[in-house]
Amino acid sequence: MSNVSCLMTNVSLTPMPTSHAIKNRDFVALARLISGIENEDEQALQNADELSLEPKYSRVLGITGLPGAGKSTLVNQLIKLMVKEDKTVAVLAIDPTSPFTGGAVLGDRIRFLNTDETDGKVFFRSMASRGHHGGLSNSTADILQVFNAAQFDYVIIETVGAGQLEVDIAYLTDTLVNVLTPEAGDDIQAIKAGIMEIGDIFVINKSDLPGADRKLSQLQSMLDDVKPKSSREKTWEIPVLKTQAEQGCGIDELLKRIKEHATTTRTDRDTTRIGQHLKDLLEQGFQLKALNILGPSWVDEQAKKIQAHLLTPRQAIQQAFDLIFSQPKDQP
Ligand SMILES: Nc1nc2c(ncn2[C@@H]2O[C@H](COP(=O)(O)OP(=O)(O)O)[C@@H](O)[C@H]2O)c(=O)[nH]1
Ligand SMILES: [Mg+2]
Secondary structure, eight states: OHHHHHHOTTSOSSOOOOHHHHHTTOHHHHHHHHHHHHTTOHHHHHHHHHHTTSOOOOEEEEEEESTTSSHHHHHHHHHHHHHHTTOOEEEEEEEOSOSSSSTTHHHHHHHTTOOTTTTTTEEEEEEESSSOTTOHHHHHHHHHHHHHHTTOSEEEEEEEOOSHHHHHHHTTOSEEEEEEOSSOSHHHHHHHTTSSOOOSEEEEOOTTSTTHHHHHHHHHHHHHHHGGGOSSOSSSOOOEEEOBTTTTBTHHHHHHHHHHHHTSOOHHHHHHHHHHHHHHHHHHHHHHHHHHHHOTTHHHHHHHHHHTTSSOHHHHHHHHHHHHHTSOOOOO
16 A cells, blocks of 8 residues: 555655644745645645634735736835834745746746845745646635734735636735736736636726726726625725836825724624635535546546547536435444
8 A cells, every 4th residue: 555655746755844844934834835825735734734724814915917017016115114023924925927938027026026025024936826626715714814823914926827726826815915017908808707806905007008097987887887796795996096117106095994904803804704615615625535436547538438429518517417316324
């Protein structure tokens, strides 16, 4: 048996760091545990699970927007202010590119911030959004628990705001900042179409460029239209701010609004978020278990039958369900 398990990728080759090291905010231990979570190492996932019992400590910010909106530049400026206020910050940049091409671009922008001032206070990690077997939102949720246990004051997730993935990740944040620019026409469309979360705070970055005020009024009227449908809490008046991240303008105001938002009630959202996470885990776990029962060639075989018009996709799933639910229960 042990020979077989040695071949599996998700078995620890190095022991995972202790909870003690994580709670002490040991950066090496943090990096190791996060890699373990990304690789779905069983022990790492178990550690993350235990750490998730720690009380809520960190304030989780999501910074979302189309590529090039200035999110990383904005995150840099926010970090500077936070560190000035003697806060600790963990950054998780979710990179839409593959791990093999240009995946380091995001990282470079924020890593140059590692000066004596930020030393030991700012932890940075970038994660490719592709190539996640277990679902990116699950890994993200686990990593957030690790940062929380390490008692970072702020946790910032930078993510490209498009697609279901980002909507899922939006659920993991306490405050979601949506970054738009005067130049992009697609961002408001993306929100209207529901493929981008509305968020709690809007920022029109690059407001040094022409069209910022026009964008502001477009945004305001869009918000009037779609706000009532937003699933996020309704007691908060969504502010629209102008920033120039490159020059560091408007960042104080942004941080002020972020802090204000922290004082609004958010019990409903927490329940929704946890519910969403449970559903993600169910989906992932169920699929794995189902494929275990059906066998490795099931998908391929059914696909061929469907292609040959011998079976419909719904029939294939019905047959799978019949098979799975007729299975004897696992032994305790
Ligand atoms: N004109 C202008 N350019 C900016 C501003 N903020 C960021 N940029 C530039 O926009 C580009 C994309 O920024 P980046 O932070 O990498 O965007 P991200 O893809 O959203 O993370 C970079 O060349 C930045 O220098 C701003 O306020 N004004
Ligand atoms: Mg970026």
